[in-house]
Amino acid sequence: MQCDYFDAGTCRSCTLMGQPYDAQLIDLQTTVAATLSDHVAETHWDTTAYGPESHFRNKAKLAVAGTRQAPTFGILDRGGHGVDLRDCGLYEPGLHRAVVRLADFVTELGLTPYDVTRRSGELKHLIVTHSPDGESMIRFVLRSPGQLGRIERALPGLLESVPGTRVVSVNLLPEHKAALEGDEEIFLTSEQALPMRLNDITLHLRPRSFFQTNTAVAAQLYRQAQQWISQVAPTNVLDLFCGVGGFALHAAADARPASVRGVEISAEAVASARLSAGQLPGRAASGDIRFETGDATGALDDGLPADLVIVNPPRRGIGELADALERSGASHVLYSSCNSTSLATDLDRLPSFRVADARLFDMFPQTRHHEVLLLLER
Ligand SMILES: C[S@@+](CC[C@H](N)C(=O)[O-])C[C@H]1O[C@@H](n2cnc3c(N)ncnc32)[C@H](O)[C@@H]1O
Incomplete structure (x- = not known):
């Protein structure tokens, strides 16, 4: 597999990238x-x-950084600055589409990315899971409930921008720590679980539950x-x-x-x-x-x-x-x-x-x- 991010030295997470x-x-x-x-x-x-x-991951865990006008969605470099990886080639095609549309939506909405170097801002992570039936679970990890109302009001627009979205929630992570998510989950949709059909069995995935990626x-x-x-x-x-x-x-x-x-x-x-x-x-x-x-x-x-x-x-x-x-x-x-x-x-x-x-x-x-x-x- 070839990866532009790897070749440019932007992301080295896939240590075997380029090997047959x-x-x-x-x-x-x-x-x-x-x-x-x-x-x-x-x-x-x-x-x-x-x-x-390639294109096998069903889950994207995106650190949000940068500015309100130009947020990044991907990882943080050693200095805590954002590196945008929204076109990561590991994502399933449906997940990639959802990530790109969600990134555009968040940029238009103007949510404030969390800045780990200054310990300021609100939106820390976006966690997106994509099911075999083409549905998504989208989770916003926020520092505080400050921007919860904006996301709530924008929900109809989000559902339209990212087709197939089934579950949307906000997770609160008030502490400044290297964690992906906190303990409190607030659902914005009536659906709280994403059906994941594997073989002839339908598993259900709720937020904060492990699932093979x-x-x-x-x-x-x-x-x-x-x-x-x-x-x-x-x-x-x-x-x-x-x-x-x-x-x-x-x-x-x-x-x-x-x-x-x-x-x-x-x-x-x-x-x-x-x-x-x-x-x-x-x-x-x-x-x-x-x-x-x-x-x-x-x-x-x-x-x-x-x-x-x-x-x-x-x-x-x-x-x-x-x-x-x-x-x-x-x-x-x-x-x-x-x-x-x-x-x-x-x-x-x-x-x-x-x-x-x-x-x-x-x-x-x-x-x-x-x-x-x-x-x-x-
Ligand atoms: C590798 S995952 C396996 C999950 C599941 N078997 C599957 O196929 O998706 C490990 C699981 O162990 C759980 N876990 C971690 N420590 C545990 C403990 N002490 N007792 C019970 N479950 C634990 C985690 O929450 C996680 O769901």
């Missing part, structure tokens, strides 16, 4: 296999799953998980760090276990998962699928039944949860990891499990980031 994609995939598989070689035999690796090498590869990840879970045919499935429920709902739809429980720390994500479960044909009414807000670390010690446990933790890995898995009655673990180094450490802590199947997913082309899915059995 075939070579990137081979290099990634070799590196990840080496990191996990103590646990995963060469023969256990399935072929690497991947999607398009590469829809095409995420669909392959959940499909693979679903196949392996079906082969195991567990009675009780526990999905830890379940987010909006991608793994749990794929397990429920296909493997048809007697119970599926999801545990997740974000109440917003749990609300999204419950909404999706309610729309899963034929299952929700039975009450078999439940999502709870809580800390996944202690979930197994709380006595939730599980013969197959799914874990999909943040980059740090599962830590002491590994000891709880060892003590548990689970016969299988499905581990989805975005960090093969912490994954290797966690596998050291799971001596009674062995890897039955392994697959790498290139969720983030042009970088070394990746996702690994392992099926572990006792």
